Amino acid sequence: MPRNAIDTVHRVTERIRERSAPTRGAYLERTAAWGRREHSMDRLGCANIAHAVAGIPNNDKLRIVVERGPHIGIVTAYNDMLSAHAPLQSYPDLIKDEAHRQGATAQVAGGVPAMCDGVTQGTPAMDLSLFSRDTIAMATAVSLSHDVFDGALLLGVCDKIVPGLLIGALHFGHLPTVFVPAGPMPSGLSNSEKAHVREQAAQGLVGRDELLRAEMAAYHAPGTCTFYGTANSNQTLLEAMGLHVPGTAFVNPGEPLRRELTREAVRTVLGRSSGPGGPGGWRCPPISQVVDERAIVNAMVALLATGGSTNHLIHWVAVARSAGMAIDWQDFSDLSAVVPLLARVYPNGSADVNQFQAAGGPGYVIRELLDAGLMHEDVLTVRAGGIREYTRLPQGDAAQRLHWTDIGASADDHVLRPVAQPFSATGGLKVLSGNLGRSVIKVSAVPEDRHVIEAPARVFDSQAALLAAFHAGELDGDAVCVVRWQGPRANGMPELHKLTPPLAVLQGKGHRVALVTDGRMSGASGKVPAAIHVVPEALAGGPIARVRDGDLIRLDSVAGTLDVLVDADTWAAREVAQLPAQQAQDSSHGLGRELFAGFRRNALGAEEGACTWL
Structure with missing residues (x-):
């Protein structure tokens, strides 16, 4: 690996550390102070304690109140509307059983909402999708606010759920915390x-x-959808940050190994894991110490090396902020220029996540990046063995006792390749800048002959308007389709995945087409060049609101530019369009959207994580 690539990883890490020093220092001081308090059974009033244990068996009350045994809080995103979360129904009983075996106790501290973007794509409910992340973070905080727990297990998998759980957990940074997934469907x-x-x-x-x-x-079937979208990217990033039991991400639901890995999560949060350190030989660190600038960079590198979801250029900015750190798209861009693309998983290839796992999965990728010096090895994880544990494959023997084995070479070089022979020398995501603002593009999913598109603009005020134009036969030539009023402040920044099939049809006819929007695309989107997350958004007076039909737009993902080819004086003097009043009314009412008015009003821009709590 060229020295400049390794140097870039360290330079970006140091830049984040220096930029974040005041806020990170204050965050660590706060979490350390919370961690130094006396035991909950000593600091809480008698009535508080009685309420906390009133509903549990007497032997558990004895263990918690008298023996001061470890007590685990379970926060679950279970519902059976989400195939990925349906398997979580049985997890609390399994966790409680294992906690008892370990001399500990566990309670379901609370549940968090979990919506399925697959159900809501293209519907008004999608306007709630991004904001559900911060709702989940707040629900996590409410769950843990009972403040009687010595550690936490977070049960969740999908798009906004994992970032929301992680954001919430980082606001309880004094607690050891382990994430527990459910795995992909066959x-x-x-x-x-x-x-x-x-x-x-x-x-x-x-x-x-x-x-x-x-x-x-x-x-x-039950389990996560099998494409490498946001949900499955979540799982890779959690492995890269050392917040899972190693190798847990892509074991299918219902397998005996999956049950034992869930039990191992209990042992891990208690410091009694089956790995290095042995039972009781090591203490799981609080999550505030695990998630530092090195762990954040490791997650960013893993995302880029696997061509993961563009949604994480929003979500992980918010995650970092929750731990007192500031990252931005320039950090992603600089890393993407030196991190090789090691995986081809749909939509970046034909393989699904089960084939990705069979070829070596996240463990293979992490090992290759560590060996190349592109990930930080000197990090804390929830395990005593550190991040190297995450380069091995979990297996169960006849009695389902866990052990981990070397992954070895890629089992399929059409899916996974070593750093020495990558699919691409650079990562899967790129930042674009120009007189249209800043945006991101998932370049790894786009054919090379489509990396540069120059075509006249067709401007639409909604996803529905573009679809109507397509079905009316009005789109039958080269075009850069501009869809505005889709940012966080306008309508909650919905995913516009329903636009992928018609735009792919136009591209398949040989037309030069692209999408430019201040909205999002699904983590499964690709194939058609899409400059998304444009900031500033149209409602904030961003230049995307100045574009007119017929303007020539150049999207150049090679040079990293996004420009309207209009005379500078004409462009500067052009009036900024206004959000149509009826559209504003329609996008703020119905299906509960009126309850999120405060979220829309307070949301930061996409590059600032679209956070609503700052």
């Missing part, structure tokens, strides 16, 4: 076949019945 209809049927449906070549059959063959 492979069904391939992602590429599913995308093909969607494109056929967009052209009217197949009907609703055939489209529904394809969708139900793709999404068919």
Whole structure:
């Protein structure tokens, strides 16, 4: 690995450390003070304690109140609307059983909401999606605010749920905390076949019945969806940050190994893991110490090396802020220039996450990056063995006793490659800057002949307007489709994944097309060049609100630029468009959206994590 690449990783890390020194120092002081308090059974009043243990068995009351045994708080995102979260229903009983075996106790501290973006894509409910992250963070805080716990297990998997749980947990940074996932569903209809049927449906070549059959063959069982979108990117990032039991991310639900890994999460948070350090030989550190600038950079590098979801350029900014750190898109951009792309998983390739796991999974990627000096090895994790433990594969023997083995070489070099032979010398994401503002693009999913698009603008005020134009046959040529009023302050920054099939159809006809928007795209989107998360957003007076039909736009993901090719004086003098009053009214009411008016009003920009609590 070239020395300049390693130097860049360390330079970005040091830049984050220096930039964040005052806020990070204050955060650590606060969390340390909370951690130094006397035991909860000594500091709480008798009535407080009685309420906390009133609903549990007497032997658990004795263990908590008299023996001062370790007490674990479970925060769960279980619901059976989400296939990925349905397996979590049985986890609390399993966790409590293992806690008892370890001389500890556990309680469900609370539940957090968890919406499915797959259900809400293209509907008004998607306007709540991004803000559900901060709602989950607050629900996590409410759950842990009972303040009787010695550690926490966080049960969640999907898009906004893991970032929300993590943000909430970091505000209880004095607690040892381990994340517990549920794993992906078995492979069904391939992602590429599913995308093909969607494109056929967009052209009217197949009907609703055939489209529904394809969708139900793709999404068919409990577990996470099998494409490498935001949910599965979450799991890779948690492994790279050392917040899981090693190798937990992509073991399928229902497997005996999955149950034992869940038990191991209990042992891990108690410092009694099956790995190095042995039972009781080591104490799980508080999450405030695990999530530092090195862990954040490790997550960013893992995201780039696997071509993960663009949503994390918003979510991990918010995560870092919760731990007193400030990261920005320039940090991602600088790392992306030197981090090689090691994985090809849909939408960056044809493989799904089960094939990714079979080829070596996150452990292979982490090992390659550590060996190349592109990840920090001198980090704390929830395990005594450090981040190297996350380069090994968990297995169970006949009695389901856990052990970890070397992953070895990639089992499929069409899916995973070593640092010495990457799919690309640079990462999967890129930041674009120009007179249209700043945005991001998932360049790893875009064919190389589409990395530069120059075409006239077609401006739309909503996703529905673009879809209507497509179905009316009004889009039949080269075009950069500009969809504005989709930022956090306008309507909650929904994902615009429903635009992928029609734009892919236009591209398939040979047209030069691209999307430019201050909204988001699904973590599963790709293929069509999309400059997304444009900041400042239109409602904040961003230049995207100055674009007019026919303006020539150049999206250059090679040079990293996004510009309207209009004379500078004309551009500067052009009036900024205003959000149509009826559209503002429509996007702020119905399906509970009026309850989130304060979120829209207070939301920061996408590059600032779209945070609503600062």
